[in-house]
Amino acid sequence: MTNLKVLVSSNDFPDSGLQILREHFTVVQSPYSHFGEEGATQNKEELLKLIPGSSALVWVTHHPLTKELLDKAGPQLKIVATASAGYNHANVEELKARGIKLSNTPNVLSSAVAEIAVSLMLATARRFTENLDQVRRGEWEAGFVKVLGQDIRGSTVGVIGLGGIGQAVVKRLAGFEVAKFLYTGHREKPEAKALGAEFVNLDDLLTKSDFILLAVPLTSETRHMINSTTLGKMKSNAILINVGRGDLVDQEALYDALKSKKIYAAGLDVTTPEPLPKDHKLLTLPNIFVLPHIGSATVRTRNDMAVLTSNNVVNALTGKPLITPILE
Template structure:
């Protein structure tokens, strides 16, 4: 009996790899294009086990992405079965036309997908995946950092340090507490929930949230569902954690800013265009609200002479929400596994409904 069992194990050990090799051989003729030269090695490894991977030699961000990378991608994309998109530069009709009809998937390595031309993808029958949830913890940490930075006046205080001219006194450059505050979350998805969890030790008085519907997870988090107007009127901190859509574009504007408390602090970790920056500038300049903390702006990068950067009550970071080694690696692997599933007939792990 033992000899028979050993023989069966040996047979499995021989035949199973051969089957896997055959499957890999079948998919190796499929071409996958990676849009930037800084895609993490962990994701490349997954892709290269299954497909022929082509990667641009350029960075698909900033001016290099708009020029050199774009031209290179147009040359490389014909015949691609999947596109791994690592950038906020738009996926254009020109790129999709050049790819050809065999393109099955665009896997964006981001939670947001407003750059992905949803109507065009839907019309062509091309699937779309994103990388939500795996970046929620890292982005939530940045949201809390922005809350602290804006409330405790980091911009002004760091300016003192750089100048070597500190304001000394018991009543100088006083900030606001998170303790005892009402925190409003616009969009209690993965990131919004992660923000609430991370604030649990800050002695927040009340969490409120708004969105299309009540979230079942909210009860355990102690968050109350309210209307947007109620949230704006009640909150000391207002955290934007929603995707950019036609509905949410400029949701923070002159009208909504006018409904906030004078000590309100706006935090944006979503997309820059959630906020009408002209209206925000006026509200901050006139001290209509207390402060703002932004990890996202329009445009990116924000020009160094932009008038927002003249405001002492604005704390800005350069879109670093998901910028940790672990998180970026997790995003890359998730995007790669979405490609594997899409091109081997399996359901996407994180599909975007078109």
């Protein structure tokens, strides 16, 4: 098997994953990062040079996997293994048409992403953007009723997508004295009963929740599921949290809702585009808190993701079932 070529798309794939691949295959790794501007320019050209003859592609990026790259790879490409839970960037229909397997890394990042979701809830409810600005300016607003925030205690938390991440968030909020957990999705989840979460339709969740968490994959169905219509159904004190993908939210509609205070606040770990330009109008608002897509960014989690990605490649190229398949 050592004659099989595996291409790793970025220079920052953890050694924990590389070691597994190198035990079995010939590993070629791009010298460039596949994130940001470098990924879109230098690395794109480098990957076109490196990809011919690859049996597997370890896709460490949020950049789209193009038809051009797949054409360059050749017919021996057997698997694309994404180092991410989301796979909207992996050109699923094209891979399916070519009979190429696809895997992702769900579950191993649920805990880390859930911690960021809870952090965003706290940051937005307690108005961190405004309060940090006070500290930086050295002008603190003194007073008993100045810059007051909202409580998680006694609130209704609505989860759109009670998968691994959504469930991990509910578990972490158990000590916050939340009054009620609601969730919605295609069907009821057997795990929900133990979590004390009630299945409702989307409209009920939007109209009743104080916090609304987006934890669903980006698909044609979920793209811009948060828009002017759905924002209009939310309570005036509602706080929107997005740890899924940026395009779940129509950011123009979100800006309008935050600017006019139709909703209370938003906390985003994902945006469109990424990185969000420093002069983007969302960043002019006091009632938004934005993080640079760091949901899974812990040492342990990224190593776990790398190991799972690599083991999926090993299984695919040695005739074993994928551990976390999207396409088999």
